[in-house]
Amino acid sequence: MSLPNPENASTLENAMQLLIQTFHKYSGKEGDKYTLSRAELKEMLITELGNYLGNAQDKEAADKVMGDLDSNNDGEVDFTEFIILVGALTVACNDFFLEYNDKQEKKK
Secondary structure: OOOOOOOOOOHHHHHHHHHHHHHHHHHOOOOOOOEEOHHHHHHHHHHHHHHHHOOOOOHHHHHHHHHHHOOOOOOOEEHHHHHHHHHHHHHHHHHHHHHHHHHHHHHO
8 A cells, every 4th residue: 555645635634644654754853763762752752732732841741641552561652542633632623623613602
């Protein structure tokens, strides 16, 4: 399977490609190039998810996310564990916007 040309890809296919590219942008910086170390995860959280995670620069916040994601306790976050984070954040954002829209409709 090859990645489709972004110009010919659907919106969802482009989103999937961006998830893959973003993960590997950070995973290849140190250690295993297919996992995120604690430092790589922290950099990614600050740079890519700072608007959604708030103060991701807080060491405790990064450690908590690492602990929550690292389901096999190997001290690294693999792609599956990364996708769980992105999926959970996406669900939370969707829930927030649904609730926000319901409140806006009730005001009318």
